Amino acid sequence: MEKNKKNEDVAVTKTAEQSVATWVLWESGFRVGDLMDFSWDDTRHLHPSWPSQPGQLPTIVIPSSQKNKRVQEIPLLPGLEELLNSVPESKRFGWVVNPLPIQYEIKAGADWFQPKQADLRSWARRFSNQAIARACGVTDTTVRNWLKKLGIRRDAEFLKDGGGIPAAEVIKLQKRCQRRTGHTAQRTEKRLSKERVSRVISMIGEEAGIIVRQEDSRLGVRQKFASSHDIRRGCALRLINAGVSAETLKVIMRHVRALKSLLERL
Numbered sequence: 001m002e003k004n005k006k007n008e009d010v011a012v013t014k015t016a017e018q019s020v021a022t023w024v025l026w027e028s029g030f031r032v033g034d035l036m037d038f039s040w041d042d043t044r045h046l047h048p049s050w051p052s053q054p055g056q057l058p059t060i061v062i063p064s065s066q067k068n069k070r071v072q073e074i075p076l077l078p079g080l081e082e083l084l085n086s087v088p089e090s091k092r093f094g095w096v097v098n099p100l101p102i103q104y105e106i107k108a109g110a111d112w113f114q115p116k117q118a119d120l121r122s123w124a125r126r127f128s129n130q131a132i133a134r135a136c137g138v139t140d141t142t143v144r145n146w147l148k149k150l151g152i153r154r155d156a157e158f159l160k161d162g163g164g165i166p167a168a169e170v171i172k173l174q175k176r177c178q179r180r181t182g183h184t185a186q187r188t189e190k191r192l193s194k195e196r197v198s199r200v201i202s203m204i205g206e207e208a209g210i211i212v213r214q215e216d217s218r219l220g221v222r223q224k225f226a227s228s229h230d231i232r233r234g235c236a237l238r239l240i241n242a243g244v245s246a247e248t249l250k251v252i253m254r255h256v257r258a259l260k261s262l263l264e265r266l
Contacts, residue, residue, distance in 0.1 A: 021097045022201065025228060027079035028060075029235035029253055032201070032228045036194045038096040048076060048084060062254070074252055077239075099192050099200075112137035113177040114146060121152050123173075127165055135165040144207065201228045 025035055039045040049059045058076040076084075084096070113136055115123065123132050129143045136143070147153075192200075205212075205226030213224035236253055244252075 021099055021197065022204070022231065023083055024080065024097055025201075025231045026235060027077060027083055029077070029232050029239075031232060032194045032198045035097055035228075036095075036192075036197060040092045040094060040096055049073065072254070074254070075248075077235075077252070095191075099197060113174050114138075114179040115173050116176060116178050117150050117152075119173045119176070120146060120150065123165065124152050124154055127163075131163065131165050135170045144203070148203070198228050201231070202226075205230070 021035060024030065024038070025032070028034070030038070034046055037045045039047045041047065043061070044063060044065070046063065047061055049061050051058055058081055059073045060076050062070075062072040062074065064071045084092075114120075115136065120132075123135075124147060127135075129140045129147075133140045133143045202225065208226075210226040211223060212226050212230050213221065215221060215223040232253075236249060239249055239252065
């Protein structure tokens with residue numbers, strides 16, 4: 001992957017669960033569907049199987065509900081094993097990764113507000129996401145979602161926090177804000193779908209400026225930023241570079257045709 005130098009210092013704010021999600025993808029080579037079906041203890045879903053006797057290695061059990069309708073047992077990669085072992089045994093139940101809706105980052109009862117579109121557009125030209133987030137009492141992620149939903153794009157990125165917004169200006173905009181503490185906010189306890197998780201990861205890749213395909217106007221090719229599928233591809237490439245055989249890689253990745261295409265490009 002090529003890092004966009006213009007944005008190389010951009011810090012992407014993620015919840016703890018979103019961070020765990022990307023790390024699990026990076027260390028496992030999972031699809032997003034696998035990630036969201038990964039359980040600590042429910043044998044109806046993907047789950048780790050720990051060795052009960054000396055000499056055995058940990059594995060991941062894939063139930064028959066997967067794409068090829070077969071029960072499979074694949075190696076638990078060392079990086080993923082280390083990540084799972086970092087979780088206390090008392091917390092090893094339910095879903096391994098369970099990202100909550102981003103709306104939960106606006107805490108109930110907190111003193112927050114959402115500026116009107118024109119005011120938010122004005123702030124976006126002069127202040128960083130961090131400064132706007134502090135002024136509004138929300139997170140950087142919430143500010144990015146506001147800007148994206150309203151189609152507000154900056155002419156130039158703020159690579160670091162340039163300072164706060166004057167208190168008098170904050171009070172002025174707060175008085176005419178779109179939403180504020182006490183207004184009805186959309187919140188749900190429903191677990192995020194795999195499609196939503198995939199979109200959030202793509203948003204993170206774009207915000208971080210991680211380019212995996214350059215634009216080529218002659219060929220009609222658009223610029224592409226890193227997505228969950230690119231994380232999966234990156235895991236496969238690391239295994240190839242580590243000397244893992246093609247046959248073993250087919251078992252781990254569980255996608256023969258995609259793997260053949262990848263190997264042909266090397």
